[in-house]
Amino acid sequence: MEHLRIIPHSIYELFHLRRVGNLLYFEGPLLSLFKEKGGVHFYLFDWVDSSQDANRWLIYRVSIQSISDFLDKKISHLELFKNRNLDKIYVVDISRGNESFYDYQAYELQQLPANYLPNADNFFEPSDSPDLEAIKVAIALSKQKAV
Template sequence: MIRLDARRINASTVGDYSWYSDLVYFDGPLICLFRGSGYKDALYVWLDNSERANRWCLIPVSRSTLDSYLNQRMSLREIIQSSEYTYICNHYAETGRKNYSILHVDSFPDEYMPDEDSYLYEEICTDDALLLKQERTSSYMLGLDNQLFINDLSVIPKVFEQLYSFHYGLAHLGRLSIRNTMLRLMGNWTGGISAVNIFSGLKSVIPVLHRPEISSLQYNSPGHIELNLLPDLAQSVQDASVRVENELIYDRLEKMYKNTYTYFREHGLSGFDEDGGIEIRNIDNDTTEICVSV
C-alpha cells in the first residue's frame, strides 16, 4: 500500500460512528454510509489493500453534503476535496485490529482520489442506496398550543423524538443494521422501564440525514416547532397520536397490551424470556386470535 503523510491517532479521536448500509458493493463493500452520534454522518470508502490489511477512508459529511451526494449534485471527489481532512483506517482482517490516522486533504494521494465523474449513479447503487435516494426530508410543523411551562419545552420534543425513532425503526426493518438493533433491544424487553430503553435505544439507528432537524421555533400560543424530517414518519406519529387520544380506543389498546403481555410471558414467547435472549417461534392463527381478543 502507498505510504501516507498521515498522523496516527486514537480511535476515540475519530468519533462514534457505526455502519448503517452499503451504498456501492462489488465483490465486497466499496462505499458505505456510517451514521454518526453527533451532527455528521460519514462515508466509509475502500482505498487499497495488502496481504494483511484493507485500507479505508472515513469522511465525515454534513446532512446537506450527504443529500447532495445521494442525489448526484456532488461527486465523491468533490466531497473529499472540500474536506479539511479525512481519517484513514487500516483494518487487519486476521486479528480484527484497526489503526487510525488523520490525513490532511492536501496530502491525499492522487492514486486514491476518485474520478471527476464519481457520482452515485443508480447503476452502481445497492438497494439500500436506491431507497435512501427516494427518502426525502421536508418541513413539518409540530404545533404548540394552550398553556406552556418551561419543562414542556423539553418534554414535547423528547416525546416526539421517541415516537419518531420508534416509527423509523418499524419502517426500516428491511435494513440489516436497524433490524439487528431492534432484535437486540427487543431481546432485552421485560416490560415497564425497558420500554423507555427501547425508545431511547432506537434513536441510535437514525442517521443524521433523517433526524428531525429544527428549522424554526415559535413558542407563543399558538406556536410551533418547524422540523425538517421524513414526512411519512411524521404523519404516522400524528395518526397514532390522534388514535390514542380517543379514551375508548386508549382503554382497549391498554387492555390488549396487558392481555398480550400476559399471554407471551406465560408461554415463554420471544422477547419475554428471563435470560433476555431472542428465540424465533412460529405463532399460529389460534394464538393470534387469543392475543388480540379484548
C-alpha cells in the same frame, strides 16, 4: 499499499460510529456511510487500497446536504470528497478477516496521495447501493432534527 505519512497522536476512535449503509457495493463495500451514535455527524468510509492482509479506508466527515446532493447526482464522488466538513482525513487499515470497523483506531493523514482521490466521473448509481432506503431514512431523520 501506498506508504502514508500520518500524524501519530491524532487518533480517531471508531467505536462511537454506527453503520447506516453502503452507498457503493461491488464484491464488498467500497463507500459506506456511518453516523455518530447519538450525534448528528455523518462520516464516509471510502475504500482506497488493499494488500493481501488488509483493506485501507479513508474516513471523513460529510454534511447532510452533500450526501443528499450525491444521491441526487448533483455532485460527483470527487466533489463529495472535496465538500467534506473538516479538512481532516483519517485512514485505517482493516484486516481482511475482520469485518468490524469498530475495534480499530484511525490516524489523521499528513498528506493524501493523489491516486487516493475519487474519480471526478463517478456519480452515484442507485443500483450499486443495497442500503439506499436505510440511508434515505437516516438522512431524512437527521434533516428533521436539524429543523
